Amino acid sequence: MNKRTANRLALSVLWLCAGTTVAVLGAVIIYVFVNGIGQLSPEFIFTWPHGVNAEGGIWPTIVSTLYVTGLAMLIVTPIGVLAAVFLAEYAVQGRLVRIIRFAADSLASVPSIIMGLFGLALFVETMHIGFSMISAALALSFLMLPIVMRTTEEAIRAVPKYIRWGSYGLGASKWQTVSRIVIPAAMPRILTGLILATGRAVGETAVVIFTMGQAINLPISPLDSGRPMTVHLYMLAMEGINLPAAYGTALLLMIMILFFNLTARWLLRRNRRMQG
Amino acid sequence: MMHVSADVREDTTRPRADKISVKDLDFYYGDFQALTGITVGIKERGVTAFIGPSGCGKSTFLRCFNRMNDLIPGTKVDGTILVDGEDIYAPGVDPVDLRRRVGMIFQQPNPFPMSIYDNVAFGPRLHGVTKKPELDEIVERSLERANLWKEVKEILPRGGLTLSGGQQQRLCIARVLAVEPDIMLMDEPCSAIDPTSVQKIEDLMDELKDRITIIIVTHNMQQAARVSDETAFFLQEKTGQPAEMVEFGRTAEIFTSPKDRRTEDYITGRFG
Ligand SMILES: Nc1ncnc2c1ncn2[C@@H]1O[C@H](COP(=O)(O)OP(=O)(O)OP(=O)(O)O)[C@@H](O)[C@H]1O
Numbered sequence: 021m022n023k024r025t026a027n028r029l030a031l032s033v034l035w036l037c038a039g040t041t042v043a044v045l046g047a048v049i050i051y052v053f054v055n056g057i058g059q060l061s062p063e064f065i066f067t068w069p070h071g072v073n074a075e076g077g078i079w080p081t082i083v084s085t086l087y088v089t090g091l092a093m094l095i096v097t098p099i100g101v102l103a104a105v106f107l108a109e110y111a112v113q114g115r116l117v118r119i120i121r122f123a124a125d126s127l128a129s130v131p132s133i134i135m136g137l138f139g140l141a142l143f144v145e146t147m148h149i150g151f152s153m154i155s156a157a158l159a160l161s162f163l164m165l166p167i168v169m170r171t172t173e174e175a176i177r178a179v180p181k182y183i184r185w186g187s188y189g190l191g192a193s194k195w196q197t198v199s200r201i202v203i204p205a206a207m208p209r210i211l212t213g214l215i216l217a218t219g220r221a222v223g224e225t226a227v228v229i230f231t232m233g234q235a236i237n238l239p240i241s242p243l244d245s246g247r248p249m250t251v252h253l254y255m256l257a258m259e260g261i262n263l264p265a266a267y268g269t270a271l272l273l274m275i276m277i278l279f280f281n282l283t284a285r286w287l288l289r290r291n292r293r294m295q296g
Numbered sequence: 297m298m299h300v301s302a303d304v305r306e307d308t309t310r311p312r313a314d315k316i317s318v319k320d321l322d323f324y325y326g327d328f329q330a331l332t333g334i335t336v337g338i339k340e341r342g343v344t345a346f347i348g349p350s351g352c353g354k355s356t357f358l359r360c361f362n363r364m365n366d367l368i369p370g371t372k373v374d375g376t377i378l379v380d381g382e383d384i385y386a387p388g389v390d391p392v393d394l395r396r397r398v399g400m401i402f403q404q405p406n407p408f409p410m411s412i413y414d415n416v417a418f419g420p421r422l423h424g425v426t427k428k429p430e431l432d433e434i435v436e437r438s439l440e441r442a443n444l445w446k447e448v449k450e451i452l453p454r455g456g457l458t459l460s461g462g463q464q465q466r467l468c469i470a471r472v473l474a475v476e477p478d479i480m481l482m483d484e485p486c487s488a489i490d491p492t493s494v495q496k497i498e499d500l501m502d503e504l505k506d507r508i509t510i511i512i513v514t515h516n517m518q519q520a521a522r523v524s525d526e527t528a529f530f531l532q533e534k535t536g537q538p539a540e541m542v543e544f545g546r547t548a549e550i551f552t553s554p555k556d557r558r559t560e561d562y563i564t565g566r567f568g
């Protein structure tokens with residue numbers, strides 16, 4: 021085999037491997053799209069399921085998903101962001117910080133079903149909160165915390181040193197510098213992390229199945245139980261109740277997550293453009 | 297703080313007192329001693345240039361005057377630095393207050409990622425100015441003094457980072473001027489910008505220096521000769537050894553008849 025053929029061969033193998041990623045993504049999207057698009061209608065989105073085969077819409081599950089995600093965001097944003105600010109700016113860089121960072125990384129790799137089990141034991145049972153939005157949101161926030169913390173920490177560290185010096189040089193205190201310069205400068209990337217974590221929460225199944233319950237219900241208070249879209253999808257599909265509705269739910273779920281990811285990308289891009 | 301009335305400013309023959317007096321200064325980064333035995337008086341209302349080869353501690357020394365080195369863990373200062381007769385390393389001194397009076401310009405223009413207006417208003421806002429008319433006036437005056445007003449008066453809400461490098465540097469100067477410092481430290485302010493902006497910055501230094509004491513670090517001998525009244529030459533004889541100040545004097549003398557052989561070698565380009 022001469023050099024040119026070897027080169028071509030290597031190139032085509034690389035192309036094939038890279039192409040596989042795109043092909044898999046494309047296949048999943050097309051499959052769900054083809055099967056689900058027939059279901060999508062205002063009626064499907066905005067009405068309740070009814071009958072033994074869960075005909076009709078999936079409105080309460082959409083609300084449950086958005087409710088629990090929003091609640092989890094409210095919990096995780098201040099804790100994650102402030103923890104990251106502490107780690108990046110204030111903590112003496114040493115063993116303690118390394119331990120905290122290692123804990124965050126480990127937390128990120130805990131299987132979500134275990135996090136669900138833990139949420140069930142702690143919030144639903146020990147604390148007697150019961151199956152509820154708040155139990156699920158708390159358990160979900162454990163899952164999101166490491167994502168938010170690490171992306172925020174990286175965002176803060178990425179703010180150039182000399183921008184901080186500019187602020188200190190004008191007689192700003194540490195907190196003034198952190199709150200008025202560093203965090204705003206890091207904000208687009210912090211938001212990106214938050215949005216990615218949101219996408220993760222929307223698509224999460226194992227945690228919520230253990231903590232939110234399964235009853236179809238339109239949650240009003242945080243103590244209400246409900247059934248999120250993922251769990252609805254799981255039950256419709258596994259028990260063969262209503263496969264078309266399952267695909268419709270799946271498609272809607274994917275659209276939501278895609279929306280979050282695209283927003284995150286858009287934010288990053290816009291930010292890069294603005295900073296020249 | 298120094299308040300110079302107009303009639304005093306015109307009196308250029310009046311002997312200039314020392315604005316900053318440094319005595320027996322040693323500086324350490326952890327175990328590494330970067331500077332040794334520096335004693336010098338920096339005169340008010342003028343430009344002092346620090347020159348010397350790379351790594352000889354010019355930036356380190358400069359950062360001692362606004363205690364910016366405090367931000368680097370493990371640094372230590374021995375000896376005294378008096379600003380207006382007051383020891384800035386005395387126990388009760390808050391470096392945050394000191395830095396209002398001793399502004400700093402860095403080699404890399406570093407506007408904050410916010411509008412031109414907000415960049416300049418940042419300092420005054422920090423220190424409690426909140427009224428819009430007052431801020432407007434400070435912003436305009438500072439940009440005017442930084443030779444930038446004409447170029448940006450129509451685009452104040454635009455991001456500071458959208459300006460050219462030279463404009464950004466002048467924006468940073470305006471930002472420092474907005475807090476009315478009486479000393480301005482400039483660490484190679486012109487090494488990353490275009491010649492037109494260099495010219496504008498040298499012009500504005502000339503205008504500012506009868507109210508503000510300016511210290512500039514530069515690798516450009518012509519610039520040092522053009523802009524400064526006094527010059528200090530630093531040298532680190534061997535790597536690992538602390539650097540010292542070899543010679544200090546009137547710029548004209550340093551550049552025409554240096555007393556020390558090493559100064560002459562450096563200025564005529566024999567090393568560094
Ligand atoms: N943060 C730091 N930690 C440890 N050593 C440092 C630090 N900053 C500077 N030094 C050392 O101190 C010495 C003086 O450095 P400094 O940056 O003050 O030199 P300089 O004269 O400004 O050089 P240049 O002309 O290249 O800017 C050098 O040997 C440098 O390696």
Ligand SMILES: [Mg+2]
Nearest residue numbers: 354355356483
């Ligand atoms: Mg330097």
